[in-house]
Amino acid sequence: xxxxxxxxxxxxxxxxxxxxxxxxxxxVLPGVFVAYALARWDxxxxxxxxxxxxxxxxxxxxxxxxxxxxxxGTQGFIGSALKEIGVxxxxxxxxxxxxxxxxxxxxxxxxxxxxxxxxxxKLEQAAATLGxxxxxxxxxxxxPLMLPGLLAGMVLAxxxxxxxxxxxxxxxxxxxxxxxxxxxxxxxxxxxxGGETAAMxxxxxxxxxxxxxxxxxxxxxxxxxxxxGQV
Amino acid sequence: xxxxVQIRQNxxxxxxxxxxxxxxxxxxxxxxxxxxxxxxxxxxxxxxxxAQSRIxxxxxxxxxxxxxxxxxxHQRSLGYVFQEGxxxxxxxxxxxxxxxxxxxxxRPEIASFxxxxxxxxxxxxxxRRPSELSGGEKQRVAIGRALLARSKLILADEPLAALxxxxxxxILPYFERLRDEFSLPILYVTHSxxxxxxxxxxxxxxxxxxxxRVGPAAEVLSDPSFTxxxxxxxxxxxxxxxxxxxxxxxxxxxxxxxxxxxxxxSHSVGDQVRVRVAAHDVIxxxxxxxxxxxxxxxxxxxxxxxSGDGPGAIVxxxxxxGRILARITRRSAAALELSEGVTCYAVIxxxxxxxxxxxxx
Numbered sequence: 001x002x003x004x005x006x007x008x009x010x011x012x013x014x015x016x017x018x019x020x021x022x023x024x025x026x027x028v029l030p031g032v033f034v035a036y037a038l039a040r041w042d043x044x045x046x047x048x049x050x051x052x053x054x055x056x057x058x059x060x061x062x063x064x065x066x067x068x069x070x071x072x073g074t075q076g077f078i079g080s081a082l083k084e085i086g087v088x089x090x091x092x093x094x095x096x097x098x099x100x101x102x103x104x105x106x107x108x109x110x111x112x113x114x115x116x117x118x119x120x121x122k123l124e125q126a127a128a129t130l131g132x133x134x135x136x137x138x139x140x141x142x143x144p145l146m147l148p149g150l151l152a153g154m155v156l157a158x159x160x161x162x163x164x165x166x167x168x169x170x171x172x173x174x175x176x177x178x179x180x181x182x183x184x185x186x187x188x189x190x191x192x193x194g195g196e197t198a199a200m201x202x203x204x205x206x207x208x209x210x211x212x213x214x215x216x217x218x219x220x221x222x223x224x225x226x227x228x229g230q231v
Numbered sequence: 232x233x234x235x236v237q238i239r240q241n242x243x244x245x246x247x248x249x250x251x252x253x254x255x256x257x258x259x260x261x262x263x264x265x266x267x268x269x270x271x272x273x274x275x276x277x278x279x280x281x282a283q284s285r286i287x288x289x290x291x292x293x294x295x296x297x298x299x300x301x302x303x304x305h306q307r308s309l310g311y312v313f314q315e316g317x318x319x320x321x322x323x324x325x326x327x328x329x330x331x332x333x334x335x336x337x338r339p340e341i342a343s344f345x346x347x348x349x350x351x352x353x354x355x356x357x358x359r360r361p362s363e364l365s366g367g368e369k370q371r372v373a374i375g376r377a378l379l380a381r382s383k384l385i386l387a388d389e390p391l392a393a394l395x396x397x398x399x400x401x402i403l404p405y406f407e408r409l410r411d412e413f414s415l416p417i418l419y420v421t422h423s424x425x426x427x428x429x430x431x432x433x434x435x436x437x438x439x440x441x442x443x444r445v446g447p448a449a450e451v452l453s454d455p456s457f458t459x460x461x462x463x464x465x466x467x468x469x470x471x472x473x474x475x476x477x478x479x480x481x482x483x484x485x486x487x488x489x490x491x492x493x494x495x496x497s498h499s500v501g502d503q504v505r506v507r508v509a510a511h512d513v514i515x516x517x518x519x520x521x522x523x524x525x526x527x528x529x530x531x532x533x534x535x536x537x538s539g540d541g542p543g544a545i546v547x548x549x550x551x552x553g554r555i556l557a558r559i560t561r562r563s564a565a566a567l568e569l570s571e572g573v574t575c576y577a578v579i580x581x582x583x584x585x586x587x588x589x590x591x592x
Contacts, residue, residue: 130310131305
């Protein structure tokens with residue numbers, strides 16, 4: 001296997017998996033929170049939040065990447081503050097994860113929101129009448145019932161994060177071993193003469209990872225749906 | 232033990248102004264749809280917050296808008312049986328039953344898990360999912376779940392409305408047992424006069440967001456001017472004891488010493504039952520009738536004659552068995568010279584008392 005992919009290529013694959021995993025994990029909690037708020041609460045500025053969340057989906061990725069650079073770069077107003085406490089996003093793999101998380105966020109929120117809206121609020125009411133606090137209702141009723149949607153959203157977010165290119169390259173550039181993710185590596189290989197075979201190998205890896213993720217989510221979703229009793 | 236409710240609210244042009252006090256037992260909130268009964272029960276549950284309210288259950292103040300008190304739903308110590316059951320689909324019956332039980336460990340249990348399972352006959356269902364239960368089974372589990380939540384008040388919002396007649400007949404006895412075996416106040420919403428007759432200790436009749444009548448069931452139902460579902464649905468309720476089962480398929484009841492014959496009942500001898508006698512099934516006679524096929528003839532005195540706009544009149548007759556209502560024509564009332572204090576005989580066709588209108592008391 002090691003002969004099939006060169007060390008640079010392996011580095012790109014490993015980095016992409018790492019970036020996508022942390023992007024997905026980091027986006028999940030805020031994703032659930034925002035999705036729940038959009039699905040169940042009425043609050044001032046709800047439309048604004050909704051638009052803001054979906055913006056990365058419709059904006060050119062390069063624009064999103066540039067905005068990230070402006071805000072989270074070392075000169076950016078959040079980036080410079082974070083630098084003080086030792087957190088740096090610019091030109092690091094963490095920055096690639098942030099860009100991937102932001103790009104995957106709308107897909108995650110949409111999927112979770114749909115699954116929350118599909119769970120009957122009357123069941124949550126019933127749980128409350130039986131003595132469950134809001135948090136307990138969420139943990140024991142809402143969360144188990146929305147689990148298939150949450151899982152689907154997470155897989156979607158992971159896949160999106162694996163494939164993120166535009167925002168990533170704009171925000172954190174294309175540094176081998178640091179920010180050169182799978183798509184960036186494919187792009188880089190295509191820029192040099194004779195790089196087509198290496199690029200093709202990485203495309204095959206992309207296909208395997210993406211298909212694997214889809215199959216995994218399908219299997220898990222089916223297992224959960226069976227457990228939840230909504231087959 | 233009592234329930235005190237005061238609710239005032241104006242919601243989208245609908246004025247709700249309801250106030251009543253009910254003693255212990257089962258209080259039925261009765262009215263047609265749009266009368267405000269669900270708004271009342273949801274305010275008691277804390278699921279909706281009226282502009283003004285004062286709700287007290289057995290000295291526990293659940294809401295007092297004047298004092299700024301509003302206890303959130305999950306702290307009200309309720310057991311709520313919804314029309315659609317609302318069982319948790321991702322939990323089996325056992326977990327559904329115990330959901331509220333584990334959340335209120337500090338309150339005493341009303342009944343043990345084993346007792347509840349036994350009373351409701353759901354022992355064989357414990358490992359099933361709600362999706363594998365019939366409508367009647369779901370409601371039995373819902374009742375059990377409400378009981379096991381160590382509740383201080385049971386609420387039920389049309390718990391039988393989604394069931395067919397045989398299933399209704401299956402579930403009704405459980406509410407009777409709930410009323411009779413546990414000293415819990417129960418608030419029960421329905422638009423069915425048969426359920427009122429069978430279950431209610433106290434009736435709170437609502438109409439257009441206001442209280443129309445409040446009182447003991449027998450009193451409210453035998454009031455000839457109380458015709459919420461039209462004159463055809465009028466009927467009095469008699470309390471009786473099962474005396475014996477005759478070989479020819481009839482059951483003999485005694486209502487305060489007056490013998491009543493009914494088609495065979497499943498109740499045992501000595502059981503207390505409630506019998507609803509629909510007003511349109513009662514014939515009145517000024518003289519003791521002879522040679523009549525009807526088996527139940529009860530002597531009494533006319534209490535009042537109430538004529539409506541149509542050709543009908545409702546005559547209430549005080550008998551030793553209790554007050555009986557008869558729906559006759561105004562013409563007959565005039566011909567028989569029925570007026571207050573006149574002696575007359577109420578003829579009840581024994582077959583006319585429908586089984587679903589007979590309940591354990």
